Amino acid sequence: MRSYNATSPADWSAAGAWHTVPWSPVHGLHGVAAGATGPGAGNSSGSTGDSRDSTDISSAAFGGHSPAASTTPSQDGPGSRSGTTSAAPSTPTSPTSPTSFTSTAPTATTAPDLGPSPIGWLKSGIPYLPPTDALQLHTLDVWVPNHDNTNVPPDPLSPSSPSEAGGTWIVYIHGGAWRDPFITSASFAPAAGYLLHHAAEHAAGSGAPPPLAGLVSINYRLSPHPSHPAPRDPSRQARHPDHIADVLAALSFLGRVCIIKGGAVKTNWILAGHSCGATLAFQAVMHPARWKLSSSSSSHVLPPPRALVGFNGLYDLAGFVAAPPLAYAHLRDAYREFTTAAFGGDEDGWRAVCPASAGGQWVQEWPPTKKSVVLVQSREDSLVPWDQIDAMHARLADEGGVNVTVVESDGDHDDAWKKGGRMADILWGVVSEKV
Numbered sequence: 001m002r003s004y005n006a007t008s009p010a011d012w013s014a015a016g017a018w019h020t021v022p023w024s025p026v027h028g029l030h031g032v033a034a035g036a037t038g039p040g041a042g043n044s045s046g047s048t049g050d051s052r053d054s055t056d057i058s059s060a061a062f063g064g065h066s067p068a069a070s071t072t073p074s075q076d077g078p079g080s081r082s083g084t085t086s087a088a089p090s091t092p093t094s095p096t097s098p099t100s101f102t103s104t105a106p107t108a109t110t111a112p113d114l115g116p117s118p119i120g121w122l123k124s125g126i127p128y129l130p131p132t133d134a135l136q137l138h139t140l141d142v143w144v145p146n147h148d149n150t151n152v153p154p155d156p157l158s159p160s161s162p163s164e165a166g167g168t169w170i171v172y173i174h175g176g177a178w179r180d181p182f183i184t185s186a187s188f189a190p191a192a193g194y195l196l197h198h199a200a201e202h203a204a205g206s207g208a209p210p211p212l213a214g215l216v217s218i219n220y221r222l223s224p225h226p227s228h229p230a231p232r233d234p235s236r237q238a239r240h241p242d243h244i245a246d247v248l249a250a251l252s253f254l255g256r257v258c259i260i261k262g263g264a265v266k267t268n269w270i271l272a273g274h275s276c277g278a279t280l281a282f283q284a285v286m287h288p289a290r291w292k293l294s295s296s297s298s299s300h301v302l303p304p305p306r307a308l309v310g311f312n313g314l315y316d317l318a319g320f321v322a323a324p325p326l327a328y329a330h331l332r333d334a335y336r337e338f339t340t341a342a343f344g345g346d347e348d349g350w351r352a353v354c355p356a357s358a359g360g361q362w363v364q365e366w367p368p369t370k371k372s373v374v375l376v377q378s379r380e381d382s383l384v385p386w387d388q389i390d391a392m393h394a395r396l397a398d399e400g401g402v403n404v405t406v407v408e409s410d411g412d413h414d415d416a417w418k419k420g421g422r423m424a425d426i427l428w429g430v431v432s433e434k435v
């Protein structure tokens, strides 16, 4: 795979249109959740020709997601309205999926009076590989907060672009067991909405630019899913190291383009992931030679993130399959199935690629001298046991040299991204350097 080095700011800004993310007067939030997932949700980033069958084996084994949340197509993602870039005042919209908001209390129940300005903008479906190489899932989405309460969407060429305001970029990698076509980059939309809300509130309250520069959510090629066959979709036939190669290609794209305004992301960003997205986030800081990639796709253009945040992460697949905790033993075959689809059948190979079990001293392969890991897990997670973060924590403690924080969250496995509020609060804490 070639890396993307032909991108000029103009190329990037031409990649799509900005969509406004408005306030909602109802919960002090905007309608972020409906259609946050699902092939094609929010952009062209999903896969094709597939629909969630609520009785499929993965749904049966893993509980599935609510069809309402996973199959409602939304072309525009979080709270955005139809149409393209809008510099016009946005009318706040109600959340279109009330269930998505029921159990996560927003930090503020009353929106500050920001007038008609949106709280931010979204550009989705941005290809991170050149057109000759890019498959359907080689895209990412970018949200930028409205730092100065204007109605002008960001222009990467403009010196007054919000990206100028500094702050930390958050880059997010979605989960879905390396294969679920209904969990895409757009699954970050609920958390992104809350984060933009935090940023707008911060700006309204203090007049100071928020600590958040922007958000990026990455798609990557998926492995085949027996319940959602897509034999003709080349972006659904991935096998390790394709997933991590794509993540590294996306990061390298971010380092080259001006999205990040001459490089704010280059020095100040954090990498977060949910479930197998957490596995990928940790793999992204391990030495790329471990993945035996071609040199161009493994070239690090971005300096490494200052922090990793893993939500409900998978850190030791071989350990789980060898000895699952009693309450999760019924998932053993399902784990074996998706792990084999993603990494092949060799269990020693699983050990070598998982961050809690990989040989060598990978923490030292992650260069910053001051680096942090935040491990977030819920005891109510019906798919991933708590002992995954125990294994990860033990491994990090063994190697040392990294500041580890364990955060207990609540809710089931996919609630973390479906609801998004707690995920956003934790990420806000990290960008504010409170966590």
Ligand SMILES: N[C@@H](CC(=O)c1ccccc1NC=O)C(=O)O
Residues within 6 Å of the ligand: 058, 059, 062, 064, 175, 176, 177, 178, 179, 180, 274, 275, 276, 277, 314, 338, 383, 384
């Ligand atoms: N919905 C997924 C299952 C899934 O996402 C999953 C199941 C068990 C443990 C972790 C999971 N996801 C991690 O990314 C599937 O259909 O395969």
